[in-house]
Amino acid sequence: MTWIKGNSNVKQLIDSLSSLGVKCLFGCTGQEALLSKNTKIRYVQMQHEQAAVHAADGFARATGRPGVVLLTTASGITNSITGIATAYCDSVPLVIIAGQIEDQTLHTNCEAFQELNISGLTMAILKHTLKVNSTECIQKAFKHAVNIAVDGRPGPVLLELTTDTSLNETKNHRFVQTKARRESLENSIEMAKRLIETARKPVIFVGGGVIASGGADSLREVVKLTRIPVVSSLMGIGSIEASNPFYLGMLGMHGTFAANKAVHHCDLLISIGARFSDRVTGRISGFSPSSKKIHVDIDPAEINKIIPVDLPIVSDAKEFLNKLKNQLDDRKINENAGNWISEAMEWKRTVPRFDRSNSVLSPQSVIRLLSDHSTKDTVVVTDVGQHQIWTAHHYAFTRPRTLITSGGLGTMGYGLPAAIGAAAAIPGRSVICVSGDGSFQMNLQELITAVKYQLPLKIAILNNGYLGMVRQWQELFYQRRYSQVKVCSPNFAQLAQAYGVAGFSAQTEEEAKQVISEAFQKTGPVLIEFNIMEEENVYPMVPPNHNNHQTILSR
The missing domain is CATH 3.40.50.970 (Thiamin diphosphate (ThDP)-binding fold, Pyr/PP domains)
Structure with missing residues (x-):
């Protein structure tokens, strides 16, 4: 050097x-x-x-x-x-x-x-x-x-x-920040206030900027006050509790039925700290076609870059939410949007099921079992693939900064080293790394790092023998013409033991319950290999070049 x-x-x-x-x-x-x-x-x-x-x-x-x-x-x-x-x-x-x-x-x-x-x-x-x-x-x-x-x-x-x-x-x-003049921000918030209070079908769309700004608590206060339905991007998960009745779930290609339907039919979309990536919008011409749009982002380059908006606001997400919550009249909002709020809540309650599985051990049940054994402070780190979306849908996130995942670049091999970094950052708290058999092999050498520092990692590998997300596309849109998606893997449990990591495997839900319970009692690193059905798909899914309300809910 x-x-x-x-x-x-x-x-x-x-x-x-x-x-x-x-x-x-x-x-x-x-x-x-x-x-x-x-x-x-x-x-x-x-x-x-x-x-x-x-x-x-x-x-x-x-x-x-x-x-x-x-x-x-x-x-x-x-x-x-x-x-x-x-x-x-x-x-x-x-x-x-x-x-x-x-x-x-x-x-x-x-x-x-x-x-x-x-x-x-x-x-x-x-x-x-x-x-x-x-x-x-x-x-x-x-x-x-x-x-x-x-x-x-x-x-x-x-x-x-x-x-x-x-x-x-x-x-x-x-990435150079342009600070809005204070009076300009005040004027923008006043305009946003009028739009929100007169809207009949408002939806709040939150992204990673809400978490990055520390604005999650402010968001929850706004939602409690207004009862406006909330949807999130993948990076925005954790900004509001998964159990909150006004949270409709993740938006976009693998978004929930309720979230996609609400955004498609709303007349006001309030986007805060989110960029409109292709995974969120679906076909751009059909994205939230009847709504006026407010876009709040600290980076002016993101505003009007992909989706034209009616009210651009260059602001820190937390600052915007704090100013907004003190000015909104909740009575006006509920008077104008009360029926819409009830309708959107009904979609969440009656949404068609997309977590059914024909396999002996379903990935959805594995994620729910991991969630059940965790605390509110547990940090979950994922790699990229089907397991990432199953985690987003079926793990009950309640706090910001408890889901760590690669969103924009979609980096396979991210999970294990990022989990090591998270464990080093928050000693004393549990860290779960959810990975797939393809992603995990890209940086598995870091198992020895987890052993060296005796980090409290619980590594869950959902092994389906494929690069699952690519295989799913080939199944659904290319008539099962599979190409270069079959993954050859070692016995991960035995490999973990060779590194000095406690290794387990599970073939059924009963075995999964047993090994997860045992794994969470250990203080050092643990790896569990869950053998799931090879052709298990992630649903919901919006086909490419379709609008978000055109959702596939099952095979």
């Missing part, structure tokens, strides 16, 4: 991190030598750079504080690209510290050992890049990096350690 390898430089870096409140630092093999034994910072050494960034990402999502990761340059950065992009897509605050040497060597086709133009390589997936070329600048630069990572729309920041003397900063202008 060039000049940082000196003992005094290392001490200055670590002292700077410690003085700014960093409690946990993630890295990879070979970097533990950089840390003094006397430091108060906990260093978690991962086995791979991608996993190290995912772990810092999991730490950040569990706490709301920036995750900090220390990487070597060149191959260390290229290995970490997927992790950085995952954090960028989901607006997760990270500070990535990486080493560098003189820029004049960069044009020599990598003749310098372990060297690349890392700021150029990562520009498209960073919020900002800072370069530091002396020990005297470290503390100031790191503090600046932290502030940038959390300011406005959060995101990853690269702090590049270099000996180059011609320094510059590189920022991604898509």
Whole structure:
């Protein structure tokens, strides 16, 4: 790591991190030598750079504080690209510290050992890049990096350690926050108030921005006051209790029947801290076709980017909700929208079932059993695939920051390292990692990390022998012409035992109940392999290029 390898430089870096409140630092093999034994910072050494960034990402999502990761340059950065992009897509605050040497060597086709133009390589997936070329600048630069990572729309920041003397900063202008004038925000809230109080069919749509801003409690107060039905994106799950009678569930391609129907038929859609991704909107021309739309987002680049809106509001979600709740007249809302609220609640109660299964051990029942054995503080981390959606639907989330998952990038292999980061962030609380047989094999080497630090992880692998989500598409839309979706897997329970992790397996619901109960009594890492039916599908599902109300509820 060039000049940082000196003992005094290392001490200055670590002292700077410690003085700014960093409690946990993630890295990879070979970097533990950089840390003094006397430091108060906990260093978690991962086995791979991608996993190290995912772990810092999991730490950040569990706490709301920036995750900090220390990487070597060149191959260390290229290995970490997927992790950085995952954090960028989901607006997760990270500070990535990486080493560098003189820029004049960069044009020599990598003749310098372990060297690349890392700021150029990562520009498209960073919020900002800072370069530091002396020990005297470290503390100031790191503090600046932290502030940038959390300011406005959060995101990853690269702090590049270099000996180059011609320094510059590189920022991604898509993430630069534009602060609305206070009087402009007040005017916008007054307009929103009038629209909400006169609407006959209002729906609130919440995304990850509500959780990132710390606005979940404010949202719950608004819903309690107004009784307006609420739907969420995948990233917004946990911002309101799953059991809340006014919560209709997740919106979009795998959204609930009630959520999709409510948004399709509403006359006012109040979107807060959510971007309108294709997984949410379905066919854009048919998305909530009869509604006026309010869009609240801290990033002005997201507003009117995909869905035209009637009232754009550039604001922090929590600030907007706090101001709004003090101005709304609940009597007017219930007078105008009372019948609609009752109708939407009825859809939730009478929704066609989509959790039935013909298998001996259904994935839906596994998720519900995990939920039953958990507390309200348990953090659930998922990989990407069918298990991710089953978890979103069937785990009873009650608090923000208790579902950690890759949304925007859909990163397979995210689950285990992110769960390690979450466990390091919240010692004493249980962490469940839900994965699939395909996703888990992408970063399973981190089992040894869980063993090394004796983390209280409960790893649940839903094994159906396929890349399940891709197979489901091939079944439903390509006449079962399966291609490259069959997964070859080891015996995961035996593999776990080889790593020193307690390993269990279950073939039936009774076995699942028994092993889950036993697993939750253990303090260290545990892996349970659940063998579910190969062709179990995720429902509901909106077919591609269809409107959200055109939902498939069963095979």
